[in-house]
Amino acid sequence: MSDALFAGYDAVLFDLDGTVYHGTQVIPGAPEAVDAVREHGTAVRFVTNNASKAPGDVVAHLRELGLPAESAEVHTSAQAAAGVLGERLPAGARVLVVGTESLVAEVVAAGLTTVRENGPEVAAVVQGHSPDNAWADLAEACLAIRAGALWVACNVDATLPSERGLLPGNGSMVAALRTATDVEPVVAGKPQPLLFETAARSAGASHPLVVGDRLDTDIAGAVAAGVDSLVVLTGVATPVGLLTAIAAERPTHLAADLTALTRRADDLKIGPRPGWDVTAVDELAAAGSGDALDLLRALCHAAWETGVTTVRADGDAAAAALAELGLA
Structure with a gap:
């Protein structure tokens, strides 16, 4: 190894x-x-x-799937958001939470006070994914942000992968508040x-x-x-x-x-690969034979170097590889 x-x-x-x-x-x-x-x-x-689960819950889920893990090995955007709030707000400041109770716990651990409704003393809004987030939660956050509260988003992932396919992520809900407030959040996560x-x-x-x-x-x-x-x-x-x-x-x-x-x-490195020849003029012309992912590595290298992103195949092997990649 x-x-x-x-x-x-x-x-x-x-x-x-x-x-x-x-x-x-x-x-x-x-x-x-x-x-x-x-x-x-x-x-x-x-x-x-994903800010919806505490590190301990993430560990439990990983272990159920056959992956040993410890809480100290898990780093979530909820922890990052709480850290941002702790740095920017005085101890005990009121934070309106749009998200799960796990996010609430992280904010409390940062020495802050959490609420679910807007009020005159709300200093910040923190928003993380929860399947239970609803219009009423966004409405409270909207009022607070419009009143000048600091807005911290755990992440802005537009989608969330699931066993059923891509679902709306926290970023989709953040986009709704961005539209309603004309404010950009501070993003804590990736x-x-x-x-x-x-x-x-x-x-x-x-x-x-x-x-x-x-x-x-x-x-x-x-x-x-x-x-x-x-x-x-x-x-x-x-x-x-x-x-x-x-x-x-x-x-x-x-x-x-x-x-x-x-x-x-x-x-695995993106770059020229044995068996494949990629030339760029008006298109990326792929010729040769070999592994389809090797061709993709070579195509990415050429596209990033030249700015050319349309692809054509020179030969049956290249055409089959491009079809496998969904680039035909």
């Missing part, structure tokens, strides 16, 4: 939804991949934008680098690898933190999205799923 991707790093920071599991269903190969990282002696941390920096620091790591399925949160957060990343195609990221990714959302490595962590880093 000395040449495995994870062996080149002193910690692996895993996203959860869409990377390790979909709701109540573990993604095949995820437990074995995490076990391999642990067995090598590399630190493991779970970094999630893509801000705070969660990754805190997780790495807790592991004593100086060279971590971020692993996730979203370009706009996981990968953008890694870029913002100045660390390497691996994007997996088990959640939100798609081949089309990767080709057109902006510089702030481009991963270092690309793989189908977490099982690739045990492969050689050079096999």
Whole structure:
């Protein structure tokens, strides 16, 4: 395992939804991949934008899915949001919470007072995902924000991966309040680098690898933190999205799923790949043969270097690979 991707790093920071599991269903190969990282002696941390569960609840869910974990290994956007509030508000300040009781507990732990309705002494609003968030909750938050309260969003993920598919995430509810108030929230979770920096620091790591399925949160957060990343195609990221990714959302490595962590880093790095030839003029012309994901790595490299994102196949093998990637 000395040449495995994870062996080149002193910690692996895993996203959860869409990377390790979909709701109540573990993604095949995820437990074995995490076990391999642990067995090598590399630190493991779970970094999630989902603010609806306390670290202990996340641990319980992971264990149910066959992934041993400890609360100290879990870092949530609710913790990050509470940290932001604690830094900006005086002790005991009133915070209107839109979210779960787990988010309430994090805010209380930061030395602040929580309420569910607006009032003259509300100093801030904190908003995190909860399946029970309703119009009435947004209405109270709207009034407080319009009155000048600090607004902190745990995250702005537009969607939430589940076993049934993509569902509305906290970002969709944040968008409703943004429209109603013309105010931009302070974002505590990914893509801000705070969660990754805190997780790495807790592991004593100086060279971590971020692993996730979203370009706009996981990968953008890694870029913002100045660390390497691996994007997996088990959640939100798609081949089309990767080709057109902006510089702030481009991963270092690309793989189908977490099982690739045990492969050689050079096999996963985005760049030219053996067997495939990609040239760029008006289109990206793909020729050769081999693994479809290798072709995607080569295409991403060419697209990011040239700005050309339309693709055509030169030959049957290239056409089959592009079809497999959904790029035909």
